[in-house]
Amino acid sequence: MTVPSAAPRIDDAAPFAAFAEGLAERALMLQRCRTCGTVQLGRIRCSTCLENVFDWVRSNARGHIHTFAIIHRAYHPAFADRIPYAVGTVELEEGPRIAAAFDIELARLAIDLPVRVAWHRPVDATGLVFIERNA
Amino acid sequence: MRRATSAIVGLGITRPTRALTDPAVALAVDAFALALRDAGLRKQQIDGVLIGRSPLAFDESLGLNFQAVAGLHSLRLLNQINANGTTAAQMVQVATLAVEAGLASCVACVFADTPLNAGRTSGEAFAAGGRTPAYTGIPGLEAANGMFGAVAAHAFVARRHMDRYGTTAGDFAAVAVADRAWAATNDLALKRDPLSSGAYFASPFVVEPFRVLDCALPVNGAVAVIVASADIASTLPATPVYVVGMGQGHPGEQPFAGENPGAQTGAAIAGPAAFAMAGITAEDVQICELYDAFTFITIVTLEDYGFCAKGEGGAFVAGGRLGPGGGLPTNTGGGHLSSYYLQGMTPLAEGIVQARGSARQRQVTPHDAVVVSGSGGRLEQHATLVLSPQASLA
Numbered sequence: 001m002t003v004p005s006a007a008p009r010i011d012d013a014a015p016f017a018a019f020a021e022g023l024a025e026r027a028l029m030l031q032r033c034r035t036c037g038t039v040q041l042g043r044i045r046c047s048t049c050l051e052n053v054f055d056w057v058r059s060n061a062r063g064h065i066h067t068f069a070i071i072h073r074a075y076h077p078a079f080a081d082r083i084p085y086a087v088g089t090v091e092l093e094e095g096p097r098i099a100a101a102f103d104i105e106l107a108r109l110a111i112d113l114p115v116r117v118a119w120h121r122p123v124d125a126t127g128l129v130f131i132e133r134n135a
Numbered sequence: 136m137r138r139a140t141s142a143i144v145g146l147g148i149t150r151p152t153r154a155l156t157d158p159a160v161a162l163a164v165d166a167f168a169l170a171l172r173d174a175g176l177r178k179q180q181i182d183g184v185l186i187g188r189s190p191l192a193f194d195e196s197l198g199l200n201f202q203a204v205a206g207l208h209s210l211r212l213l214n215q216i217n218a219n220g221t222t223a224a225q226m227v228q229v230a231t232l233a234v235e236a237g238l239a240s241c242v243a244c245v246f247a248d249t250p251l252n253a254g255r256t257s258g259e260a261f262a263a264g265g266r267t268p269a270y271t272g273i274p275g276l277e278a279a280n281g282m283f284g285a286v287a288a289h290a291f292v293a294r295r296h297m298d299r300y301g302t303t304a305g306d307f308a309a310v311a312v313a314d315r316a317w318a319a320t321n322d323l324a325l326k327r328d329p330l331s332s333g334a335y336f337a338s339p340f341v342v343e344p345f346r347v348l349d350c351a352l353p354v355n356g357a358v359a360v361i362v363a364s365a366d367i368a369s370t371l372p373a374t375p376v377y378v379v380g381m382g383q384g385h386p387g388e389q390p391f392a393g394e395n396p397g398a399q400t401g402a403a404i405a406g407p408a409a410f411a412m413a414g415i416t417a418e419d420v421q422i423c424e425l426y427d428a429f430t431f432i433t434i435v436t437l438e439d440y441g442f443c444a445k446g447e448g449g450a451f452v453a454g455g456r457l458g459p460g461g462g463l464p465t466n467t468g469g470g471h472l473s474s475y476y477l478q479g480m481t482p483l484a485e486g487i488v489q490a491r492g493s494a495r496q497r498q499v500t501p502h503d504a505v506v507v508s509g510s511g512g513r514l515e516q517h518a519t520l521v522l523s524p525q526a527s528l529a
Contacts, residue, residue: 008278019273042272069290070343075283084343087282088291099273101280111298127280 007078007126015044018056023128026119028061030094041096061117062133063092068102068109082124090115090130101127108132136414138527141234142368142375143227145174145243145361146487151323151354151475155252158196159188159357163247164205166357170243174361175371178205181361183212183242185230187222189250189478197247212239219511220426221383222246223358223479224518230362231378240364246480247357285428286342286350288513293344293431296398299446302434304344306449308335310430311348311472313458318469320496325352326473351428351471358480360487365526376490379528380415380506380521382408387515401517402439402508409519410440414528415504417441420521422489422499423457423465424482426510427472433457433465436508440519464499479509483520490522504528 012020019041022029031054032039033046039057040047046054068088074080086102086109102109103118103125114135121129147169149162156162163186171178184207188197199215212233218225226244233239277283296302315330330348338348368375384404410416417440427433434448442463443451457465468474468485475481486507488494507520521528 007281008275010276010279011274013274016273040272042276067291067294069287069294069345070340071281071287072340072343076278076281079281082281084340085281087277087280087287099277099280099282101282111295127278128276129280 007124008076009126010128016042022056022058028059028092028117028128029056030059030092030096031055032057039094039096041098059092059094061092063090063115065102065109065111065113065115066091066097067111070106070109098128101125101129103129103131136527136529137379137412138529139231139235139377139379140365140526141231141362142365142377142526143360143487143522144363144368144371144373144375145170145176145359146484147171147173147359148323148484149357151325151356151477153251153325153354156249156355158252159247159249160196160201160204162249162355162357163197163201163245163359166247166359167205167243167245170359170361174363174373176241176361178207180367181207181241181243182210183230183233183239184210185212185226185242185244186215187217187226187244187246189248190217190219191250201245212242218518219516220428220479221509221511221516221518223483224507224509224520225383227360227362227378227483227520228381228383228518231381234362234364241367242362243359244362245357245359246477248477249355250353251355285513286345289429289431290342290345292398292435292514293429296431296435297344299398300449302449304336305332306434306453307344307349307430308332309452309455310427310433310457311335313452313455313461314427314466314470314472316458317464317467317497318473321468321474324469324474325354326469330473345429345431348472349430351476352473354475354477356475356477358477358484360483374491374493374524376487376522376524377526378520379523379525380409380411380413380519382406382412382519384408384517385515398435399445400435400439400510400514402436402510402519405517405519406440406506406508409506409521413504413521413523415521419528420504420506421464421501422467422486422505423463423508424467424486424489424505425465425470425508426479426482427466427470428476428510430472432510432514433470435514436510440506459497467494467497467499482507482509486520486522490524492524
């Protein structure tokens with residue numbers, strides 16, 4: 001019996017452990033620079049002022065599709081039985097854009113579609129899944 | 136306006152192949168030997184070496200060790216350029232600047248890549264898995280979502296361009312069809328049989344909206360270019376090719392920042408800068424050799440170089456303008472899509488051949504202003520050269 005290849009997981013190591021830990025508690029956490037207030041994600045230095053102290057703040061986990069693409073090839077064995085599936089980026093209400101997977105009917109995907117994080121995400125999902133929401 | 140005092144004097148290309156080859160460093164030496172023969176130079180006359188390779192290369196054999204493997208001594212310039220898809224153009228820029236400043240007199244720029252030696256398919260070779268940088272900043276997020284590599288990243292930008300400007304898959308097809316038409320008489324091209332629009336649409340999706348025929352052809356191979364001072368060039372048999380214009384443009388954080396990320400690329404900075412240095416405008420350009428890892432990159436590059444307005448690139452390419460007999464011959468050897476994908480060395484090599492006037496059946500005339508582009512990362516880096524058989528276009 002072959003062991004199926006496990007899907008890649010979001011890195012939960014420092015300095016971004018709060019992001020993965022937040023997801024486990026149904027919170028989409030963003031970083032806010034303590035010096036200038038810029039809200040951002042995945043930075044070790046502030047993108048605006050270069051300072052290095054952030055507070056983790058909880059986002060509304062809502063936004064709009066910024067772009068999307070539909071994957072038709074299995075680039076990783078863990079995704080072989082999901083193709084075709086959609087990935088893209090979401091522009092969150094707080095400003096930052098974030099990499100996204102979409103649990104949305106492919107024909108409904110559209111730029112600017114309102115979406116929210118799907119806390120009841122598909123059981124085999126290891127990423128950040130968004131679903132459609134009413135505007 | 137620039138008058139060049141250095142020139143490209145040698146070009147060597149190993150036969151691009153999908154078969155297994157020797158390691159990249161060996162192919163690099165092979166291309167170097169071909170370039171020396173092309174130039175009429177002995178290796179003892181080379182006093183500078185610049186090395187480039189794909190950042191996703193699975194073959195780690197090529198680096199500064201090229202000097203030892205080629206048995207070169209007394210170099211006055213040695214470096215490895217790592218600028219993603221702009222590496223090819225940047226090597227020529229650095230070599231030109233070094234020679235004209237007197238740092239060296241005869242510089243070899245060598246690039247080799249062997250993505251297919253590990254037994255991977257073409258698609259796997261550049262998917263890169265966990266080696267892609269975490270563009271969101273959160274390591275593993277993109278991979279956990281099932282997003283791997285450059286195809287999806289460029290498809291993201293293409294989707295916005297289609298939504299905002301009405302660019303269509305038919306426009307992508309026009310780019311693919313034109314590349315293939317030019318490949319027909321290039322005996323180095325991997326795909327030379329004619330491509331129809333219908334055949335393009337029959338090609339399966341890879342990452343929608345991109346199909347197989349929207350994507351470049353990875354190969355194992357190497358290209359070397361030799362840049363020498365004008366004094367040395369005047370003693371050599373080949374037609375010198377002068378670098379009369381140079382530019383770079385790197386807008387920064389394209390995927391996740393900016394008003395219109397990726398839809399305007401660094402080409403909008405690099406192209407005008409190179410044209411201004413050469414004393415020309417887009418209207419003076421006779422031949423384009425553009426980095427086309429994807430059909431879409433050709434469209435957005437033409438817009439950003441000013442050949443047409445932003446958003447009109449689809450209509451610009453749709454009428455056969457880029458192909459043989461069209462108004463703006465582009466990728467006259469078949470491009471990355473139909474000849475071979477060596478990360479920007481492909482358009483550079485074809486640009487040199489055209490500028491020399493040695494392209495035979497696919498020669499475009501006049502050929503006094505040839506533009507060469509390089510596109511790197513996820514449309515994050517861009518570099519431009521203007522090549523000419525004239526030292527100045529004044």
